Amino acid sequence: MTSILNTPFRLNGLELKNRVVMAPMCQYSVDAKDGIPNEWHYVHYISRAAGGAGLIIMEMTDVEPDGRITDNDLGLWSDEQIPAFARIVKEVHKYGSRIGVQIAHAGRKAQDAEQPVAPSAIAFNDSFKTPRALTTAEVKEMIVKFGDAAERAVKAGVDMIELHGAHGYLIHQFQSPRSNKRDDEYGKDLALFGVEVIREVKSRLPEGMPLAIRISAVEYADDGYDIDYGIELARRYKEAGVDVLHVSTGGEGEPGARKPGNYPGFQVPAARAIREALGVPVIAVGMLEDPLLAEKVLADGDADLIGIGRGLLKDPYWTYHAIEALTGSSVRDIVPVAYRRGF
Numbered sequence: 001m002t003s004i005l006n007t008p009f010r011l012n013g014l015e016l017k018n019r020v021v022m023a024p025m026c027q028y029s030v031d032a033k034d035g036i037p038n039e040w041h042y043v044h045y046i047s048r049a050a051g052g053a054g055l056i057i058m059e060m061t062d063v064e065p066d067g068r069i070t071d072n073d074l075g076l077w078s079d080e081q082i083p084a085f086a087r088i089v090k091e092v093h094k095y096g097s098r099i100g101v102q103i104a105h106a107g108r109k110a111q112d113a114e115q116p117v118a119p120s121a122i123a124f125n126d127s128f129k130t131p132r133a134l135t136t137a138e139v140k141e142m143i144v145k146f147g148d149a150a151e152r153a154v155k156a157g158v159d160m161i162e163l164h165g166a167h168g169y170l171i172h173q174f175q176s177p178r179s180n181k182r183d184d185e186y187g188k189d190l191a192l193f194g195v196e197v198i199r200e201v202k203s204r205l206p207e208g209m210p211l212a213i214r215i216s217a218v219e220y221a222d223d224g225y226d227i228d229y230g231i232e233l234a235r236r237y238k239e240a241g242v243d244v245l246h247v248s249t250g251g252e253g254e255p256g257a258r259k260p261g262n263y264p265g266f267q268v269p270a271a272r273a274i275r276e277a278l279g280v281p282v283i284a285v286g287m288l289e290d291p292l293l294a295e296k297v298l299a300d301g302d303a304d305l306i307g308i309g310r311g312l313l314k315d316p317y318w319t320y321h322a323i324e325a326l327t328g329s330s331v332r333d334i335v336p337v338a339y340r341r342g343f
Contacts, residue, residue, distance in 0.1 A: 003326035004298040005291065009054070009160070009305060011281060012243050013208025014159050016305075018054040019298060020319045023246075023285050023307035024102040024162065024214075025057045028072045030145070035062070035075025036291040037084040040138055045088050048312055049097035050336055053131055053317035055305070056092060057162050057212075057246075058085075058101040061153075061170075062306055063145040065169070066113035067105035077104070086154035093157075095336065100160035101153045102214070103201070107170030119173050119180040125254065136184045139193060142170075147200035154205060159180065161201060164239070167251030167256040172216055175233055176252055178223060202241040212283070213237050214246035216335040222256030222312035227270060231277045238280050246283040246307065247271040261286075264293050272302040283307045289314075291322035 009016045029040045041058075048056055061074040061107070067077060075081060085101070092099045108118035108131040115137070118131035134142065150161050165171035173179040174186060174193035186193050194213070202211055217230035220249050234245050250260050260266065267286035275282040284303030288294045289311025297303050311318050320331045320343070332343045 001327045001329070003295060003323060005295050005306065005326060006323045011160065011210040014098060014210050016054040016098055018052070018319065018323075019305050020053045020055070020322070021283050022048050022056040022312050023309040023313060024057045024059045024164075025309050025313065026069065026073060028070055029140045030072045030074060034081075034201045035065070035068070035073070035077065035239055036081050037074060037088060041074070042060040042088055042091070042110055042318060045099070046091050046095075046250045047316040048097070049092040049095040050339075051238055051312075051317040052095075052323070052331075052334065053097055053308075053312065054319075055160070056097055056099045058088070058099065060104045060164055061101050061149070063103060063105050063142070063149040066110055067107075068113075069106045069109060071112045076101070076152045077145070079152065082152050084157050084160070085153065089157040096142065098159040100158050100162055100212070100237045102162040102164050104164035105142065105146075105150045105170035105226045107173045113316040118170070119193075122179055122181065124168065124326055133182070136186070139186055143193070143196050143200050146197045147204050147292055150201040151204040154209070160212060162196060162212040162214060162246060163194075163201065164214055166214045166216040167252075168216075168253070171197060171250065176219065176225065178219065178221060178252055194233070195236055196238040198237055198240040198242055210243040211241060212246050213242045215246055216249050216251055217247050218249045219252045219333075220250045220255040220258050220260050222258075222284075223251035224252055224256070224258070227273055230270065231274055234274050234278055234280070237276055242280070244281040244283060244305075245274055245278070246285065247274055247303075248285055250335065264288065264290055265297065268302050275301070275303060281305070285309065289318065294322065295326055
């Protein structure tokens with residue numbers, strides 16, 4: 001029996017051996033607060049490559065020190081950080097997996113920054129510091145920082161770049177009417193910051209390297225935007241140069257009357273809506289670790305790739321176990337030789 005989950009997929013010039021994407025998940029495990037991946041990150045990502053994931057997207061990696069959620073997060077604001085990323089990338093490739101990195105800035109959700117920055121001086125909630133609004137000149141400098149970080153990731157050998165435009169972080173803060181009250185060009189056009197970051201990053205990538213963006217397609221706060229707004233954001237980002245949309249939801253504030261789901265596949269309708277509207281490859285995410293559900297999402301045309309987060313935290317070999325469950329056959333021929341006795 002065959003499985004769509006175990007079929008190859010091409011993103012621009014990048015060939016993936018299967019449809020499993022390890023979604024970016026912060027590890028909060030940097031020891032020296034220098035943004036450099038350590039042995040934890042090395043073992044963490046290599047285990048999932050040995051476990052068969054087609055694409056691994058490394059966790060939120062920030063463009064400046066005060067852009068981190070916490071001081072224990074990764075960064076690519078310095079060339080000194082490149083070698084540790086390159087070591088991980090090189091080893092991941094040995095297992096036939098491909099690897100990208102999620103470039104980001106936490107904006108007003110930077111918990112350890114002495115003075116966070118944001119589009120406007122509006123705190124995320126009462127537990128967060130009130131940020132300082134970026135000047136127009138600083139916004140333009142920030143766009144270049146995203147490009148610089150992406151260029152360092154390319155030097156480290158990654159196969160793709162993802163931008164974090166979801167979950168209430170800086171790109172999301174600019175695109176949301178809830179958090180962007182500016183009166184300059186970046187307030188008059190709420191998608192402009194994201195569009196210019198995409199164009200800057202795209203200009204730094206080799207020909208054929210895919211660029212993804214993770215977006216919150218829906219906000220759950222009472223005055224948050226809906227799926228129609230999310231589709232138009234995705235359209236602007238596609239036109240700016242994005243090759244794949246990684247569709248999530250929420251993260252902008254406290255849920256209101258439109259609460260997020262808490263059941264497997266609750267975000268899939270948003271992924272399907274964007275895929276149908278734009279005809280762009282889509283990664284679906286959100287409690288999809290049941291192999292039968294993941295397969296159904298692909299079979300129904302809701303998405304092209306399946307993002308697995310907590311399922312891959314719990315089981316580094318989720319991919320192999322899913323393929324076995326879906327095909328009813330052994331995966332001995334595709335697991336690392338040292339593990340074949342276990343399969």
